[in-house]
Amino acid sequence: MLAKKKSKGENKAILNFSASVLAIIAGLLFGLLILLFSNPSQAFPGFLMILQGSFTDGAFGIGQMFYVATPIIMTGLSVGFAFKTGLFNIGASGQFTMGAFVAVYIGVKWTWLPDQIHWVVAILGAAIAGALWGFVPGILKAIANVNEVISSIMMNYIGMYLVNILIVKHVYDQVKNQSKPVAPTANLPKAGLDQFLGPNMTIGIFIAILFVVIIYILIDKTVFGYELKACGYNPFASKYAGINSKRNIVLSMVIAGALSGIGGALLYLAGSGKYIQVLDVIAPEGFKGIFVALLGLSNPIGVLFAGLFIAHITVGGYNLQLYSFVPEVIDIIISAIVYFGAFALLFKAIIRKLMTNSKKEGEQI
Amino acid sequence: MSILYFVVQQTMFFAIPLLIVALGGMFSERSGVVNIALEGIMVMGAFISIFFINTFQNTLSGQGLLLLAILIAGVSGGIFSLLHAFASINLKADQTISGTALNMFAPAVAIFMARMIQGVQQVQFTDTFHIVKVPVLGDIPVIGPMFFQNCYITTYLGVAIYILSNILINNTRFGLRLRACGEHPQAADSVGINVYKIRYAGVIISGVLAGIGGLIFVVPTSTNFNGSVAGYGFLALAVLIFGQWRTKGVLGAAFFFGIMKTLSSTYSGIPVLKDLPISNEVYKMIPYMATLIVLACVSKNSQAPKAEGIPYDKGSR
Numbered sequence: 001m002l003a004k005k006k007s008k009g010e011n012k013a014i015l016n017f018s019a020s021v022l023a024i025i026a027g028l029l030f031g032l033l034i035l036l037f038s039n040p041s042q043a044f045p046g047f048l049m050i051l052q053g054s055f056t057d058g059a060f061g062i063g064q065m066f067y068v069a070t071p072i073i074m075t076g077l078s079v080g081f082a083f084k085t086g087l088f089n090i091g092a093s094g095q096f097t098m099g100a101f102v103a104v105y106i107g108v109k110w111t112w113l114p115d116q117i118h119w120v121v122a123i124l125g126a127a128i129a130g131a132l133w134g135f136v137p138g139i140l141k142a143i144a145n146v147n148e149v150i151s152s153i154m155m156n157y158i159g160m161y162l163v164n165i166l167i168v169k170h171v172y173d174q175v176k177n178q179s180k181p182v183a184p185t186a187n188l189p190k191a192g193l194d195q196f197l198g199p200n201m202t203i204g205i206f207i208a209i210l211f212v213v214i215i216y217i218l219i220d221k222t223v224f225g226y227e228l229k230a231c232g233y234n235p236f237a238s239k240y241a242g243i244n245s246k247r248n249i250v251l252s253m254v255i256a257g258a259l260s261g262i263g264g265a266l267l268y269l270a271g272s273g274k275y276i277q278v279l280d281v282i283a284p285e286g287f288k289g290i291f292v293a294l295l296g297l298s299n300p301i302g303v304l305f306a307g308l309f310i311a312h313i314t315v316g317g318y319n320l321q322l323y324s325f326v327p328e329v330i331d332i333i334i335s336a337i338v339y340f341g342a343f344a345l346l347f348k349a350i351i352r353k354l355m356t357n358s359k360k361e362g363e364q365i
Numbered sequence: 366m367s368i369l370y371f372v373v374q375q376t377m378f379f380a381i382p383l384l385i386v387a388l389g390g391m392f393s394e395r396s397g398v399v400n401i402a403l404e405g406i407m408v409m410g411a412f413i414s415i416f417f418i419n420t421f422q423n424t425l426s427g428q429g430l431l432l433l434a435i436l437i438a439g440v441s442g443g444i445f446s447l448l449h450a451f452a453s454i455n456l457k458a459d460q461t462i463s464g465t466a467l468n469m470f471a472p473a474v475a476i477f478m479a480r481m482i483q484g485v486q487q488v489q490f491t492d493t494f495h496i497v498k499v500p501v502l503g504d505i506p507v508i509g510p511m512f513f514q515n516c517y518i519t520t521y522l523g524v525a526i527y528i529l530s531n532i533l534i535n536n537t538r539f540g541l542r543l544r545a546c547g548e549h550p551q552a553a554d555s556v557g558i559n560v561y562k563i564r565y566a567g568v569i570i571s572g573v574l575a576g577i578g579g580l581i582f583v584v585p586t587s588t589n590f591n592g593s594v595a596g597y598g599f600l601a602l603a604v605l606i607f608g609q610w611r612t613k614g615v616l617g618a619a620f621f622f623g624i625m626k627t628l629s630s631t632y633s634g635i636p637v638l639k640d641l642p643i644s645n646e647v648y649k650m651i652p653y654m655a656t657l658i659v660l661a662c663v664s665k666n667s668q669a670p671k672a673e674g675i676p677y678d679k680g681s682r
Contacts, residue, residue: 038481088461090401140657146664149401149461150606153599154653154660161650168644280595280649290465326480331473339448339466342458 011355016297019347024295024309027337034332035325046323050330053316061315063197066205067270069311071096073208074263075289076307077215078134078256080298084219085252086232087141091152092260093286094159095133099126099261100268100276100283101163107182107269108171118185123207123265130261131254133159138253142246148253156282164278178275179268187271204266209304211259216300228252260286291338310334368635370510372624375631377516380623381523382582386601387608387615388530389574395534395610396567397547397560399674401464402449403575404598405471409445410576411583412475414438415590418490426493428518431584435522435577442576443569445471450568454561457676468598476592487589494518494584519581526574531612543567547670550677560677575601603656609668622652 031050035043049056054065075092082089103126106118113121133155140146171180188202219225230238231245231252239245263285268274292310296302317330386403393400414434421430445467452463476486498504499513512520534540542563545553550560575598582597583590604622608614629648632638 034477038477090461090465136657140661140664144661144664145667146657146660147669150602151657151660153401154603154657157596157599157653158650158657161646161653165644165646282596287465287469291469294462326477328473328477328480331469332477335466335470335473339452339463339470342452342463342466343456345458346456 015348015351016344018351019344020295020297020302020341022347022351023337023340023343026340026343027333030336030340031329031333034329039324042323042325046320046325049319049323050313050316050333052319053312053314056316056319059196060198063193063199063201065308065311065315066197067200067202067272068314069307070204070208070270071263071267071285072288072292072310073205073304073307074211074266075260075285076292076296076303077208077211077289077300078259078263078293079289080293080296080300080303081215081219081259082252082256083293083298084225084232085228085248086235087138087249087252087256088149089134089137089152089253089256089260090149090290091133091137091155091286092256092263092289093283094152094156095130095257095260096264096286096289097156097159097163097276097283098133098264099130100264101166101179102126102129102261103186103265104179104182104268104276105166105171107186108180111183111185113185115185118183119188119269122182122186122269123262126261126265127258128261130264131258133261134253134255134257135250138250138257141253142249156286160280160282163276164280167276167278172278173275176275177279178277181275182269184271186269188266188269190271200270200272202270204270207262207266208307211262212300212304215259219300224251260289263289288334291334294338294341370514371634372627372631373511374515375627376620376623377512377520378585379626380620381520382578382597383601383604383622384616384619385523385526385581386575386578386598387604387619388526388612389571389578390601390605391530391571391610391612391615392534392543392567392574393571394567394605394673395547395670396543396564397550397670397672397675397677398450398453398564398568399460399464400446400449400568400571401461401599401602402446402467403571403601404594404596405464405468406442406445406449406572406575407579407582407594407598407601408471408475408592409579410438410442411579411590411594412471412478412488412592413441414576414580415488415490415583416479419488422491422493426491428494431494431518434580435519438576438580439573440576442579443573445576446568446572449572450565453676454564454568457678460674460676472592475590479592487591489589492584492588517581517585519584522577523581526577527612527616534612539563539566544670546677547672550672554677554679564677600652603652606669607656607659609663610670611668621655625649625652625655 032047035046054061075096078092079089103122106122106125136155137148137151140151141148167179173180188204190202193201227243228248230243231248235245292303292306296306314330317327320327386407390400390403414437417437418430418434449463449467452458453460479486479488494517496516503509503513542558546560546563554560579594582594600622604615604618607618625648629645632645
C-alpha cells in the first residue's frame with residue numbers, strides 16, 4: 001500500500017517534470033522558427049549558439065552564467081515560496097529594487113563598519129527592505145482581503161519611484177544618472193574565483209544556493225512549512241485545522257520579500273560595474289523570477305536549475321549578435337516557454353496517455 | 366487661464382488612453398477573465414500600428430493615416446489577445462501566468478522585429494495628426510481652448526468609445542450575458558448562454574481597445590516608439606480596480622490618474638506647484654498609493670466579478 005502510494009507520487013513528479021521539459025522544447029522550437037523567419041541562412045548556427053549558451057566562452061562564460069543566474073534564482077525562490085502559500089508575488093521587482101537600494105546605500109555610506117562584515121550588513125539591510133515591501137501586500141491581504149497581485153503591482157511602482165527619489169537624494173552620481181559605486185569592502189568576496197571564472201564571479205551564487213537549501217528545508221521539513229503549504233492547498237481546511245492563515249500569509253510574503261531583496265543586494269554588490277539607473281523602469285529581474293519559479297514548478301531545487309538554465313541561454317543570447325541576431329530573441333523564447341507552460345494540463349494529458357499506452361504494450365508482450 | 370488650458374489639454378493625452386484600455390480590461394474581467402496582459406497588448410498594438418505609420422507616412426498623412434493606424438492597432442491587439450483567450454478559456458490555464466508571458470513577449474517581439482527590419486529599436490514617425498484648432502468649435506470661449514485646441518481626434522474617439530461601452534455593457538443583451546458569465550457562469554450556461562463564446566468576446570474586445578490605447582498613448586506624447594508603453598497597461602489595471610469595474614468609476618479614475626500624471630510632467634510650468642518642495646516622482650507615485658488605499662478600504666465589499674480568474678469548467682458546479 002505504502003509502495004503504491006509512493007509510486008503514485010513519483011509518477012506525479014515525473015509528469016510535472018516532463019511537462020516542463022515539453023514546454024522548454026516547444027519554446028526553443030518557437031525560437032528556432034523566429035530565427036528561421038528572420039534570417040534563414042544564419043538560423044541554425046544561431047540556434048546552436050543559444051543551446052551552447054554560456055559554454056561558448058569556456059570557464060569565463062560559466063562564471064558569467066552564475067552572475068546572471070544569482071539574482072533571478074533569488075527572485076525565483078521568492079515567487080516560488082509565495083506560490084506554495086497560494087500567493088502570487090508579482091511584486092518581486094519592487095522588493096528587489098528596494099533591497100538593491102538599501103544594499104547600495106549601506107555600501108556607500110556605512111564605511112565605518114568593520115571591513116569583514118560590511119557586505120554582510122548590506123545584505124541584511126537589503127533583506128529587511130525587501131521584507132518590508134513584501135509585508136505591505138501581505139498585511140493588506142490578511143486584514144482587508146486585498147488581492148495581492150494588484151497591491152504587489154502597485155508596490156512595484158511605488159518602490160521604483162521611491163528608490164529614484166532616494167538615490168538622487170543620497171547616493172547620486174549626477175554625471176551618469178545612476179547610483180554611486182559602493183565601497184570595496186561592501187562588494188561580495190571573490191574568494192579567488194574570479195581568477196579562473198571571470199571578473200564577475202563572486203561568492204554570490206553560493207549564497208543563493210545556501211538560500212535554496214534553507215527554503216527547501218523550511219518548506220519540506222518543518223511544521224511552519226507544512227502549515228504554509230496547507231494554506232496554499234486549501235485555506236478553509238487549514239483554518240478548520242487551527243492554522244492561523246492570516247499570520248501565515250503575512251509571514252510568507254515577508255520571507256518572499258526578503259529573498260527578493262537579497263537578490264537585489266547580490267546583483268549590485270557583485271562589483272561588476274552595474275549601478276542602479278535612475279529610470280522609470282521596473283526591475284526586469286522580478287519578472288524573470290516569475291518565469292524561473294514557474295519553470296522550476298516552485299520547488300527550490302527546480303528553481304535553482306531553472307535559474308541556471310535561463311541564465312545559460314541569456315548568456316548565449318549575447319553571443320547571438322555574432323550572427324547578426326538581436327539578443328531579445330532570448331526573451332521571446334523565455335516568454336514562449338512560460339506560455340507553453342500554461343499548456344501544462346494539456347501536456348500532462350498527452351504524457352499520461354503515452355505512459356499508459358506504453359504500459360499496455362508492455363503488458364501485451 | 367492659459368495654464369489651466371494647458372493642463373486640461375495635457376490631461377486628455379494621458380487620461381484618454383488610460384480610459385480606453387481600462388474599459389477594455391473591464392470587458393475582459395466582467396466576462397470572468399483576468400487580463401493582466403493589457404500592457405503587452407498595448408505594446409503590440411502600438412508597435413504594429415506605428416510601424417504602419419512609419420511605412421506609409423510618405424504616401425499618406427493627416428487624420429486618414431491616423432484612423433487607418435487606429436484600425437490596425439485594434440485588429441492587431443485583438444489578434445494578439447487571442448493567445449490569452451486560448452490559454453485561459455480553452456486550456457483553463459492560470460490567467461495571470463499567460464498574461465505575464467504575453468507582457469514579456471510583446472516588448473521582446475517589438476524590439477526584435479524593429480532591430481531586425483530597420484537596425485534600430487526606435488520606430489520613428491512624423492506627427493501629422495496634431496490639430497491646432499478645430500474649426501468653429503475651437504472658437505467657443507473657455508470650452509474651445511480647453512477641448513478643441515491643441516488636440517488629437519483620439520480624444521473624441523475616446524469619448525465615443527466610453528459612451529458606446531457604457532451602453533454595450535449596461536443596456537444590451539450582450540452586456541447582460543457578459544456580466545452573467547463573470548458573476549455566475551454556471552447559471553448563465555444553464556439558460557443556454559455559451560460561456561466560452563462570451564468570454565472570447567470579452568477578451569477580444571479588451572484586446573482591440575488595449576491595442577488602440579497603445580497607439581493613442583504614444584502618438585501625442587512622443588515621436589518614436591521604443592518597445593514600451595511605460596507601464597500604462599498596469600496603470601490601466603489600477604484604474605479599472607480603482608473604478609470598481611464600473612464604467613462611471615473607470616471614467617473618474619482615469620481622469621484622476623491622468624491629472625496626477627499631468628502634474629508630474631508639467632508641475633515645473635505651474636507657478637504654485639513649482640515652489641512646493643515636492644518632486645515630480647511624488648506625483649507619479651500618488652496614483653499607485655491612492656489605489657492601494659482605496660483597495661484597502663473597499664476590498665471587503667469589492668465589486669469585483671465573482672467568477673473572475675476561475676476557468677469555466679462545464680463539469681464542475
